[in-house]
Amino acid sequence: MGLQIKSLFKSYGARENKVTVLNNIDLNVEQGEMCVLIGPSGSGKSTLLNIIGGIDVADSGEVSINGQKIENMNEKSLTTYRRKHLGYVFQMYNLIPNLNLKENIEVGSYLSKDPLEYEELVELLGLKEHQYKMPNQLSGGQQQRTAIGRAIIKNPSILLCDEPTGALDYKTSKAILNLLEEVNIKYNTTIIIVTHNEAIKNMADRIVTLKDGKILKNYKNNKKISARDLEW
């Protein structure tokens, strides 16, 4: 099952201003795979991620998660789809400023009928001693961990990460990638990471390179290394 994408097209603008952002994308990501989408700015990575996440709409083509197609879904069904299947992590953490760390994670668990155990997750996130702090009392890394906690506590089948380390320093970035790897292994969560950082692809099961809206390369990574061994 997992994620299947067939003949996906997406463009912005009209007539002479029309820009094709995604051009005939075909992609399969298996359940539990960690997939990294890399490519230069404007290659269409974030747009592809947003279409998978059901927050942007393709012009044509098919996207299905665990056999459930999203292209014909209305607004309400798309919300249910996101609620049921997806977790989202962004470059900026977008935590709710007047909720503490624990409450921010509860924002995610509220959406699931079968959420992960909070105590176990907060241990995994390494945030137990900070759980009653407000976001402005946390470092960037701690805030991103909280955002990941918020995304995965609802036990999504796919975790979508848009530049999750884009605003973090090297050390904190590695810690975050390490956390994503642990989540991937522990909960068998499919993770799709959009990044500029070429080094991150080395921790992925699948590497997809995009350029000008087309898939340049799509292959299984046979030389996968652990996040803690990544260097850049």
Added chain:
Amino acid sequence: MFNPINKRVFRKIKHNIGKYIALFLFMTLFIGFISGFLVADKSMIHTYMESFHKYNVENGNFTYSQKINSKEKNIIEKENNIKIYNLFYKDVCVGKKQNRINKSNILRIYKDRKKVNKICMMSGEMPKNKNEVALDRMYATNNKFKVGDKIFLNKKEYKISGFVAFPDYSTLFKENSDMMFDANLFGVGIVNSEAYEEINSNEIYKYSYIYTYKNKTKTKNNLSNAIENEVIEKKTSDKIGENLVKHGNVQEYIPRYLNKAIKFAGDDMGKDGVMMEVILYMIIAIIAFIFAVTADNTVVSEAKVIGTLRALGYSKKEIISHYMLTPVIITIISAIVGNMFGYTVFEKVAASMYYGSYSLLKYTTTLNAVAFIKTTIITTMIVIIINYFMLNRKIYLAPIKFLRGDLSKHKNKKHAKLKHFSFITRFRIRILSQNAKSYIIMFVGICLANVFLFFGFVLSPLLENYQTSILDNMISKYQVYINMPEETKTPGVEKFMFTTLSNIPNDRIIQEDISIYGINKKSDYVNLTLDDDEIYISDGIAKKYQLKKGDTIQLKEKYTKKKYSFKIDGIYNYPVSQSIFMNKATFANKFKVDKTSFNGYFSNKKITDLNKQNVITVIDKNDLTKVTRQLKTSMGDLFYLVDAFAVVMFALVIYLLAKLSVERNSNIISMLKILGYSNSETKKLFLIASRIVVFISVFVSVPLTYYIVFAIYRPMIKKMMSGWMPFDVPIIVFVEMIVLGIITYFLTEAVVYKKVREIPMELALKNIE
């Protein structure tokens, strides 16, 4: 499970505690006042309706010039299916000292009534001895009498044994034709039979009647029953009126539904309630819009959080509910606390306002579920609907737009280039267009506040102007009305013919008397030269009924269906009166009376040589200025209350919306400070935009308010009041409103400016991504 994002609601309220406390207090006090008013109103109406049965209130009364004998009384009773009761009275002059009797201060003395219009004892006791009198409570209060005090009636000393309320004088109208009652100079009282016989004054032969057919008032006296009774009264009263004329000289016939002394207070109560409700909903709508603009601002500042929540699977409904929670909580708490105050504090305030205006019976508070629904459920619904409508328009945008922080609905929206303006002007124009929604609400709020301010400011000068108009336009110092022609030796008098007709009332126009004068062709008192068949109307009629030269006015006889039409040849400057003038020949022809007959005198000197029995009434300036006195007595404090409320509302609306504009732009303000702009330069950029809007709103809303209030005024006067009070607003009222508006603004601006100064430079740095 409780939605965890809602946990932040109380933290948000705590963070903006000043703003929310201001809104809470404003809503609580306002809802409390309205709730108290509605509860008191309903309780008063209930007591009033109940009184018809409890005190056996008459279905009508009539006055003959002579006493009728029992045989005639029986015939009238049988002819009309009524039971007649004697309700004779004597009018006496009142003084606090024997040598200081005020001839304008009249007390109408009755014997105790056991069967009809029974007396309600308010305090003290009924008079037992012949030197005791029980006074109407309101008249006594207005004249500062206390139980146990001495009072002189026609120079004879009495002791006040108690205060009472007459169900047939809940409003102290001396005559039913009076434009307004005057509870300062007219009251009613009770003495025992012995004392009554000893009073040396003309006795007036008034008879009250009660229907004797099955459907009479002894059935339940609820509102629908009262309406049913009124319908019956209207149907039967014409017939009774026609029958009464056969048995003697009817001086007055007043079916209950036309009796202002009985009906005026009851009619007024219901109307005030409706007006209060409309004001409540309008103000709650303004507050709801302020909440909505606040929520809208929060949505803009939290766009990326909302985008993330939507991406995680939160539905639009959940997000909208979350942002609506704060206004709804504040409204519900305000409504509940307001209702608690309503039932405890404000009910008494509202009741005292009624007791200050009317001579009402003792009342008991009745729980009013409708008032609770109106002040709690409906107000909350207004807040929910307005906030939902405003938020839904915003939240309906795609999650991706929130994540990008792009909440514009029109992607290619063109912005004016404004290249011919200076930087400062361009900046302010951008601020104005960015905050257009807030400024529209500010304009509406200022208009509404100005309507209240106008009411508060205008009533006093309107009454003064009314009084001046009366005195300046008096035909003569004395108008003496007599039963039959009688000569006087008083020099300078002028005879006139007079009759009273009635307008043709409907649901929107109260029945009122129109005075018809037949005067000399060239009168010394009325500045008109009247040819035969020429008809002039007073401009009081012209303005009230929107009539002009060439129009026709149709009137009817008061107690019959006979109608008269008058084609208007001109309008006479007599602004406060409802009068029609014609020459004597035209009058005699129209009303089939002798050309040489007369029944009144215009005179600038007091006429003292007429037979007292022949004098019906003498109108002097005291009679004509009673409206002013009564309205000032009953509404004096209300003017200040309305003004205070208007100023608070004005300041609150400006403060909240100007503060919102600052909050919305706090990042930019912070950045400008980093760039080196001083606080006062920042103020010029941001607050001057609000200042411009406030000043324009004040200047535009003042004349607008005049037209809005005038649009309400004419129909209100038509429905509620006999006569016409000219709506001439002195220019000083407008100047006062503008000055007060501007002062209030500057005080508010000082508070908002403090907020601008408090914005730290770090804010802009923290928010850079």
